[in-house]
Amino acid sequence: QNGLAEAVPLHSLRFNKGLKNTMPRSASCTLLAEKLQPTALYLSALPVPSPTAATASMFILFSFLILFSRLSGAITENNVKAMFIFGDSLVDAGNNDFLETTVKCNYFPYGVDFSSGSTGRCTNGRTSADILGQLLGLPHLLPVFYDPHTRGSSILAGVNYASGGAGILDSTDQSVSLVSSSFQGADGRGGWKEGQWGAMS
Structure with missing residues (x-):
């Protein structure tokens, strides 16, 4: 009545072992297309997530919800006093302007x-x-580490250490003349290198 052949379930495209094992997916789709309406064929061809993927997706969703609720609580209570930013060009606020590197974003546009x-x-x-x-109530733009004016009380609300082209490994940035993990302040064991804070005092 609805353009469907008798006893052809929508999920047969995904789970029909006879068709799936004996011929390529495109051939099984062609055979079933004669029995199904185009809309039903399209809907049945959508991938079905595995239970593990669905569980992982739910975990990630709930993690973001918990993080957001904590963040919104911190915003209303204004508990955040400082923020220190580490990263690459996604959060670089101008550190590369003070470095000898080809990775710079100090021009139009x-x-x-x-x-x-x-x-x-x-x-x-x-x-x-x-x-x-x-959003956390900090000064609008945090100072960058390599700016000569980043010293004294200007660092109390935080500092931006991010550098475009930086990475965890020292080899990450050799092509763009940066100092990667050294710039980020870590020594080989995850501690701070001696004298790293000297430019800020």
Whole structure:
């Protein structure tokens, strides 16, 4: 009555062992297309997630919900006093402007949404770290580590250590002349290198 042949369930496209094992998927789709409406064929061809993938997706969803609820609580209570940012070009706020490197974002069209123009951010405006800092009640733009003015009381609300092209391994940045894990402050055992904070005192 609805254009479907007798006893052809929608899930047969996915689970019909006879068709699946004896011929390629496209051939089984062609055979079943004669029995199914195009809409039903399209819906039945969608992948069915495994129980493990569904569980992982739910875990990730609930983790984000918990993080968001904690973050919204911190925003309303204003418990966050400082934020220190580590990363690459996604959150670099201009550290590379003070380094000898080819990875720079200090020219047009970068910074087109800032009144002062480009700031070294690899974006047209603020980075996600800038937005998060503003939501947490921190100063609008945190200072960058290599800026000569980043010292004294200017670091009390946090510092941005991110550098475009940086990575965990020292070999990550050799092609762009950066100092990767050394720049990020870690020694081989995960501690801070001696004198790393000297530029900020």
